[in-house]
Amino acid sequence: MATLDILYFAWVREAIGRDGETVEHPGAQATVSDLIDSLRARGPGYAEAFADRSRLRAALDHAFVPLETPLGEAHELALFPPVTGG
Amino acid sequence: MIHIRIAEAPLDPGALLEPLERLGGGAVASFTGIVRGGGGLVSLRLDHYPAMTERRIVGIVEEARARWPLLGVTVVHRVGDLQPEDRIVFVGTASTHRAAALESCAFLIDWLKTSAPFWKKESFLDGRSHWVEARAEDDAARDRWKA
Numbered sequence: 393m394a395t396l397d398i399l400y401f402a403w404v405r406e407a408i409g410r411d412g413e414t415v416e417h418p419g420a421q422a423t424v425s426d427l428i429d430s431l432r433a434r435g436p437g438y439a440e441a442f443a444d445r446s447r448l449r450a451a452l453d454h455a456f457v458p459l460e461t462p463l464g465e466a467h468e469l470a471l472f473p474p475v476t477g478g
Numbered sequence: 479m480i481h482i483r484i485a486e487a488p489l490d491p492g493a494l495l496e497p498l499e500r501l502g503g504g505a506v507a508s509f510t511g512i513v514r515g516g517g518g519l520v521s522l523r524l525d526h527y528p529a530m531t532e533r534r535i536v537g538i539v540e541e542a543r544a545r546w547p548l549l550g551v552t553v554v555h556r557v558g559d560l561q562p563e564d565r566i567v568f569v570g571t572a573s574t575h576r577a578a579a580l581e582s583c584a585f586l587i588d589w590l591k592t593s594a595p596f597w598k599k600e601s602f603l604d605g606r607s608h609w610v611e612a613r614a615e616d617d618a619a620r621d622r623w624k625a
Contacts, residue, residue, distance in 0.1 A: 402525055402597035403609045451595070454530040470527055470595075474612035477526075477555065477596025478511055478567050478587055 393417075396427075396463065400441070401472035404448070407441035417463070424450045424469065425459040441471075449474055479550035479572075482535050484526065486558035489565050494552050498572040501549040507579035508570040509587045515562025518603035524557040524566070527595035531555075538589045542571070545585070546578040553586065555596065585623050592620040 394417035400408050418427055428442050442448065450457055452466040463469065479501060481494075491510050498506045513522050539551050550572035560566060569586045573579040598610040 399527070401527060401595070402599070451527070451530060454527075454533055456593070468529075470530070472527070472595070473597065473609060475592065475595055476598045476610045476612055477524075477594050478591030478616075 396466070397468045398427075398431075399468065399470040401470065403473055404441045404471050408435075408437045420462060420464050422463050423460050424452070424457065424463065424471075427463065427469065428459070428471070447473055479552075480536075480539060481550075481552040481554075482532060482539065483554045484528075484531050484535075484557055485554070486556065489554045489556060489568050491565070491568055491570075494554060494568055494570055498550045498552060498570045501572045503549040503572045503574045503579075505574065505576040505579040506570065506572045507576070507583040508568065509583050510565055511567040511587070513560050513562050513564045513566055519562055519600055520603050521601045522560045522562075522564075522566075523599040523601070524555075524560060525597045525599070526555075526557050530595050534594045535590070538586060538593060541589070542582045542586050546571075546573060546582040548573050548578065548582055551582070551586070553590070555590070555594075557596070588616075588619045588623065591616050 395414050396417045397414050399412040405411055431438050432442050449472055450459055451470040453468055495506060495508060535553055548571055552570040554568045556566050569583055571579045571582045599607060600610060601607040
């Protein structure tokens with residue numbers, strides 16, 4: 393069974409209450425947004441973190457991608473707010 | 479010379495400038511970002527995505543090197559817990575002429591602020607804390623380089 397490692401950062405991590413988790417890979421055609429939809433049912437923290445999709449950003453295998461991007465063969469997905477470095 | 483570092487340790491701009499000055503160019507430019515105090519801010523927490531951060535900064539530095547003739551680039555970004563007036567980021571560039579050094583330095587900090595996986599959390603004297611929101615002005619500053 394293929395798996396996908398998911399990492400959470402900043403307030404996404406705090407709302408969900410964990411740094412990350414490993415889930416069954418939903419398939420190459422599924423998008424980041426599809427995966428977020430399936431995660432929302434996992435609990436109130438997830439629903440809170442993913443309530444406003446416009447405040448979420450993603451990276452697949454360490455490259456920023458739009459939420460509509462298919463997961464493809466990626467092994468690692470990160471979900472986080474817009475970055476605030478510098 | 480490319481020098482990229484992400485670390486919890488304090489950074490020393492003087493020590494970081496010196497190697498850039500010895501590359502044989504006539505121009506060195508730098509930017510130092512400082513934690514802004516005021517408003518009861520007591521600490522700033524810097525989180526990042528370790529597996530991605532350095533790789534992303536390398537990409538931004540490569541983009542700068544494709545645009546300007548650079549002899550050296552130094553980027554040092556702190557993570558972890560910082561206090562007001564701590565240095566948070568240093569960008570230094572060396573080139574043969576000032577325009578390339580100054581412009582590439584501005585380019586690098588504009589892109590670092592908006593395109594590398596760092597997140598700031600502010601904590602205040604009265605116990606409040608919140609994650610800093612991304613600012614549209616920062617995106618606009620980055621996008622002026624896209625023309």
